[in-house]
Amino acid sequence: MTSFSSIQSLVLDLPPSCIEFCPVSRDYFVVGTYFLEKKEQDAGVENAAGDEEEENEDADKKPQTRTGSLILFKVEGDEVKQISTRPTPYAILDIHFSPHDPSLLAVAASTGAIQLFRFSASTISLEPLSTYQFFSSEILVLSLAWHATSPNILGVTTSSGGVYTVDISIPEAQAKDTAKEILVHELEAWTLSFSHTGKEVYSGGDDATLRYSTLPDMTSPSASQEEEGDFFPMQWQDRRAHNAGVTAILPLAHEDNILITGSYDDNIRILSCPQLGRKQVLAEENLEGGVWRLKLLTSSPSDGKYTVLASCMHAGTRIVAITKDQGGQWGIEVLARFEEHKSMNYGSDVQPGCQNGGEQTIISTSFYDKLLCLWRFDLP
Template sequence: MEKDSSKLINSIWSQALDLPPSCVEFCPAHPSYFLVGTYNLQKDDVDISPEQEAGDDDDNDDAKSQAGKPKKAQSRNGSILVFQLQDDNKIVPIQTEPQPSALLDLHFNPNEGFQDICATVSSTATLAIFKFSPASEDDKPLKHLNTMDIASLSGGDISAEEGSEILFLSVCWHPSRADLLAVTTNTGHVYLVHLPAWDKGWRLHPEPAITHTLEAWTVNLSPNLGVTGSPDEVPFRIFSGGDDSKLRFGTVTWNPSNDHLVETISAVEAKGHDAGVTAILPLFVQDDGSELLVTGSYDENIRLFSLAPYGRPRNLVEMGLGGGVWRLKLVNLDKTPSKAYNWRARILASCMHTGSRVVDVLQMVDGEHHVRVLGRFEEHKSMNYGSDFHPERKDKLTVVSTSFYDRLLCLWQLDSV
């Protein structure tokens, strides 16, 4: 860990949105465009943030005082906003798609040939799929393909109990299986969903892949671990973080031909977080078979873990970023050894009440691990839940970031270093 000598960055553009933004992502298939998901909840005429509604907010005494009390009827809605970032750094609004529920997360499919497909999850436990196809003659390039709620997805096996509700908190695509994704819930569950077609036939496995005792805030999936006895079987790792301060991970094998899911290595947990685990970013598998993983937490720390195939995970390094680390996005990974380091991961972090950070996590030539903060963007006056960067600009890191209560969308840049 090193002393923070980072650069304070100023915005080059900003705009207030109509609704509070909760998530943002550039489209990898059309990299000049990005989507913003919004989350609007009115409760006694006061805006409530996504993590306050799903569970206790450690930074909000009023939310804590309401825990366990009967819930009042709440009015929630949201939208998906489409923007284009032009070459001159002008941001142009393209489309607004109102949504009947508030959005908590959205992600484009990372698999080649499907990177124009976007998944969103909502406050009413719905999964929606969209296709993004910008064309000069079409003023609405974002097309809705299908939406299903958790009861329909599970064939009726899962539904909210009377007096309670289920929220989908996060979604993650499998990095090498375009028809598989994972979702998490406020009830502490991580589910896998099979999408044999974009508009029909979806199936959520009713048995959770991982379970937490409190809200499951985040999930991520590792690539295939190779094949088993059958070439149709796909083993992979699932990582999840919960409000119970646990990082949990396990290995499953999925056979897409018969939609059969088998747990091959039961979920275990990594200790070392002092509050809820809110972000997970797998990096790569080392030569010894151990996997490197970066986490973010409500306790304001970013951490690097080494996860061996068997045995206890090791916390290699950690550093406080000054705010709860809500999301992590890999900017680039350099595994070519240099005079300065053996490998380096550059990461964009959304740090809630202190804005965005650009950090390097790296292993030095002496084998020690370090975290360096390169840049800080602190113009957001409320919770920074979403940040993303233009995927094809190499000369400067070009970032759009958001904040919740002030409904701010900002554009800023950091010179490559």
């Protein structure tokens, strides 16, 4: 295992919570920030809901104010250049470009809303589009995911524990109360992921539970409320695999019922999760920090080899090899670590175009020290 140093690092104005490269212009990436305005600036993304409960116990019961920004950067050789900053009246907890329209960016807001932006290659800017107030302003949208096959459907998770699908084809003014609840966690729902077919969804929460549900067909524009009402989902939950909150879920598209998960308990795991029957941990590895996000770097199903970028909160960033041998045994090996971050590493991403191996340009961030780093790693 090799440790790496940054080629460039810079300090941002606000704490970074999430990051993603732009699929249509590979040199550009976007960072979302999260700022909690209170007397003691000690609240990160992972304990936002807990801090809110403490504040509610105060006699004045003043609501917390969260703000943020979307920052557009460009990678030029070994240098990161800040192109623009767009302040937002909410804190940002997650961002993702659409796989169906790679210039379309969805933003998860701390005010119960989803806002859409368009990356313009001609003006090199993020242009605001619609804002959908799906939930009350006291609800934090903690994560979001685009549906695998339906371009107008997103999955979202909330601080109230709900896992929903939402439709961005409806008018903005009609968004309230249209979110469809799929799963419910007892505490904050931190993450969700659709299967590659879009027919299933997995979610993870602060209740240390992994949950699963089948979904109705969302690809047909003629699907009616009555048809959805006749749908009875198959669901299950697993409380045994994780020792703390489930914070990342990465289904492997070419492996039936195989998930890679991350948890507050510092472990990355490979799980076998058939619809029926016992869920099993096939392999696990302690990454020395809470595994907040997972990103698939390379995939070679025929060889049983996968490479994953892991954002590991207080431990920094890891590059991890996932393997399955000819006997069907799974293994996990840490290939590289980046540990210049001195606080919570919530967001990391890799520059597009390196899926076949070779030199990977990686941007990683950390929350309290507001640090952004560029570093590189050679994959075989």
